[in-house]
Amino acid sequence: MIYENEIFKFWNKHPNLRGLIKKSISVLAVVNIEFGKIIGKTYTLLFSVLGTSWYDHRYDYLRGVENFFWLERAFYTLDRINNNDSLLDIGCGDGLFDGVFYTNKAKKILAIDKDRNAIVHANKLYRKDNILFQKKDITRWKIPSNYFEIVTLYAVIEHFPPEVGIQVLKNIKNGLKKNGMLLGSTPIFNHDKKDISNWEHKNEFISEIELKKFLKEVFNNVKLKKTTWNKQRSDCYFECSN
Structure with a gap:
């Protein structure tokens, strides 16, 4: 609990750093999601020619x-x-x-x-x-x-x-x-x-x-x-x- 309070105080003292980290995580999440969609859709499009009758969900x-x-x-x-x-x-x-x-x-x-x-x-x-x-x-x-x-x-x-x-x-x-x-x-x-x-x-x-x-x-x-x-x-x- 004491450790959590120290972290809370730290973030309150550095709002710009907190905002930067939050924005960076958001950007990384979007990139990861969109890249994942490309991989998933590519697998689905190629599934019929991959030579397997079962789908990897x-x-x-x-x-x-x-x-x-x-x-x-x-x-x-x-x-x-x-x-x-x-x-x-x-x-x-x-x-x-x-x-x-x-x-x-x-x-x-x-x-x-x-x-x-x-x-x-x-x-x-x-x-x-x-x-x-x-x-x-x-x-x-x-x-x-x-x-x-x-x-x-x-x-x-x-x-x-x-x-x-x-x-x-x-x-x-x-x-x-x-x-x-x-x-x-x-x-x-x-x-x-x-x-x-x-x-x-x-x-x-x-x-x-x-x-x-x-x-x-x-x-x-x-x-x-x-x-x-x-x-x-x-x-x-x-x-x-x-």
């Missing part, structure tokens, strides 16, 4: 506070997790959502991705005591029956041909506990069905009605919530239960 932080849309899935999920829940994250990618967000509420998390590099990256940056990152292909791996309270499937379902997607949903349904739920999302595309916008996508949805019909082939209860990102991209979040 650290670059989203660099793109500025106005780029908050990518956090939707984090809070959508956190709002539905209970403290004792076991969670399976399918297509975890870089692992940020598990290691930064879900870890704070779920009791244990199994986060899987078919890309070995994604799992290496996730283990390096987001390893936690209650998270297990593993390389698994959900089209080949059978989920243990009646095991998870929550399964997440964000920006994944569009990567499967329709018949494979249905099998994945059935696999998930089998792995959910009685009152468990599937949480996920997919972009809603504004184009003709035959005009796939991403070479990795096998089943792009062009309406909420189409998506709901697809999900209800497996799940009895389906809730949808559509959001729009900067008037450029529409994502539809879904909550499914038996």
